[in-house]
Amino acid sequence: MSTWSDEAVAVRERRLGELRERLARQRDVDPDEVVDDWRRHLAEELAASPTPAEVETAVARLAATLPGEPAVTAPVPSQPPRFPTGQVPPAARAVAVASASASAPRVFRALAWFCGVVLPVAALGAELVLSACTDILFDPTPTWWHALLVALVPAANAWALTRREPTPRHLPTALAAASVVAGAYTIVFLPLVPLAVIGILALGIGLLPLAPLLALPATLRALWRVRAGAGRRALLGFALGALALAVLEVPVLVTRLALPLAASSDGEERARGLGWLRWLGSERALLTACADGEGSGLQPWTLARLAGSPESVPRERAREVWFLLHGEPWSSRPAAPFRLGRSRLQELEFDDERGGETVGGLIPRLALREARLDGSVDADAALAYLEWTLVFANDGAIAQEARGEVLLPPGGVVSRLTLWVEGEPREAAFAARASARAAYQQVAVVQRRDPVLVTTRGPDRVLVQCFPVPARGTMKVRLGITAPLVVDADGAAATLAGPRFVERNFATAARSDWWLEAKRPLRAAGLGDGESLRGAIAAARPPLVRVARDPALTEAWTPDGEGAVQQRLTAAPVPRRLVVVVDASAGMARHLSALGSVLAAAPWRGEIALIAAGDAPHVLLPPTAADPATLAAAGRLVAGIGCRGGCDGSAALVQAWDLAADAEGAVLWLVGPQPVVLGGAEALSMRWQRRPGAVGMHVLPVVPGPIRILRDLETRAEVRGVPVGDDPAAALSAWLARAAAGGLEPERRVAGAGTGQRTSDHLVRLQRLDAVRGLLDQDPAGATGLAVANRLVTPVSGAVVLETDAQYRAAGLEPPAPQQTVPAVPEPGLWLLLAVAVAAGWMLWRRPRTA
């Protein structure tokens, strides 16, 4: 609290009064206010009880800096400026200029807000939510980073427009970077400017494509306004903006330029292109090229064209390149476009592969919602019948086709196909393959009605096509699969592999519900054991089912017309030489150690050879007697195989065939997905055509996926699958044990009468399948007739379900007879009902009779 003495106060007031007189001569100053301010100043400046002398000194200091001349003043905004000549500070004049032209800055400011902030935000928001540009032209914000860069433009402009003095330190940097981004997008959208102008003039809409063009001058103007002393920071901003764009877009540009090289048939060019793609390529751009054959990023027609980019690579070639780089099908990567909203046009996107034989990429909102497997296993006859019920659901806006490649149990065949139409099951007609496909395409693709088509896609593989899965609806189909069991060498057990999708254009249900019945104990991981197995298992990798059997039962039969089909299990010859071909694609890497361990411990006693199917086949182990040391070495070699990208196995298979053929051997192919075939299958086919049955090739799919070369070998009975569950190493171990001991193989023939265990007429179907395979080379027409008559899906026949008999006839097909069905799996409830009926009948018969 101040306690000035009266003397000090008197001195202060006297001296301030004198100063007030001097102030009163100045214009535009309130003398009383200034004196009041001086009083406060002195109260702060001086001690709580200053002496009069101290007050004098302090006031004298004030007076010394008080201008003696009338102060130079700037006019108040409402008065015209009047300055003494030669004494007007430039800054004051600027204030007058600002005052006089206050309305002009307001207009510019409003324009700056609109062009620099509002329009870019609206354009960005519209694209993220509606995907208008993406659906029609190209994707301007394919990643989060692109969107952030675009958002920098309105953010920097808003910052500039709301800043306080002094200029924030980093504002020039932000504005400079935003200028670069706005400039880049202006270039990209330049071809749209005429269209946008026409749209505005004609329809009153079209401002959004002009957003970059309008934001650029707004941003540059804002940068100009803060340029004072900010040269270096602005340069830094330019550099950062350019660097950010380069980091995002250079990989896309490299991909567009390198992809044609990588897709070249010239080995050197291809190697160069693959090298560039591995080093600097953009996965996103390559996936886009696989999907639609076009590029991605901001360069649909600008930078890439300027760089002399050639025409787009066909998507089939792009898909080959993807496989060579990554060792997996391109469709195994879900395409997840960066979007906040759901694009309406994406939902209407046409499926280019519809009706064709290519599975293609995943279709958004198409899924396998439910999967159910019912099966009956006849262990003693070593066969099973499975019914796989699938429910597809489509949450999209238009009908879609569900396509998937199914890996059947080894030796299995589709013997039934059912489609539910308006809740009613309709059975398939079986026809020549071409006729079935033509009928499907006509009815499904053209007429958009309800068919299903199943055709083969290699040994033990079929392609299932269902169209239309209605928009916001479901479609239910059922495949009946007749399959032999793989019997152990001692006959005491057998193995059954469940069907699975290895390539699909829909999302899959995580779990599948299984119910298997047998008269012998069954066992499967996740389902326990017993004569009835039921539960939910992983749909993608179902377990192998093991079933016990009586080893003494080696014969089975079933009536066939007036005769019978007889099956006898006989020991298969043990190959003298086993040639193991190991796929060196990237997806195999994590399995090689386990596979090597199994091979090292294999009970193999013949010769063994090892070939790595890399970019070129490499014989790791020439044919050598398989003693424990050799097997251990083979195991180490397998574990040490370097895996990279995708490798075509055709050359290695030819080499393996030759090695096996020299010594009554067999080929075992440990393989991952091979969605492309670069070397072709002709060399292999030729060898089998020249020497049928000389070499058996056993395919063990270590990683589930399509194997393209098998489609060209589907008529070769020598190519057989190995049952694989959820553990490929265990599957290899089981196959090696069986092959080394000579597993039991079924021989089926038509006989006058049957002997042994009686079984279902699925045995007839398996015998007919053998016969069809035997006729494929010599009498394809006969094979077709046999397959159609016996309702089997084979390399020469397919199954198609149409909606009406008229559709069948129009397609030249015979409608299925109402009772023309395969014995189905009895519903579990039926077993119970039968048991109850039998028990009731027995009780009735046993009840006491009254007199």
Added chain:
Amino acid sequence: MASSEAWRVQMRKGLLELCVLNALGGGERYGYELVKSLTDLPGLGVGEGTLYPLLSRLRLQGLVSTRLVESSEGPARKYYALTDEGREAATVMNELFGELVDGWQRLRRQGARRER
């Protein structure tokens, strides 16, 4: 030199308003603290006697606003802040000053090149 001294005085006069407006650009400030910071600024060479009349002038021009806050330790404290017009004026003046600095730097570089 008398002429350079006069020039220096004129320079300070011309820049003083801009300095005051920039000093208030960061927000409201206590008057005494504002004046002390400006008088302590090296090179500006301004005294309290000059600053308070200038602040009064700026208030009358509508570029600065004031408010009093009662204090238990002495007279009420006076706080100064820029008005919207003051901020706009500061922006314009800073721009003009920036142009002057650019021109001055350009002239200096040209002069230096000619010397070489």
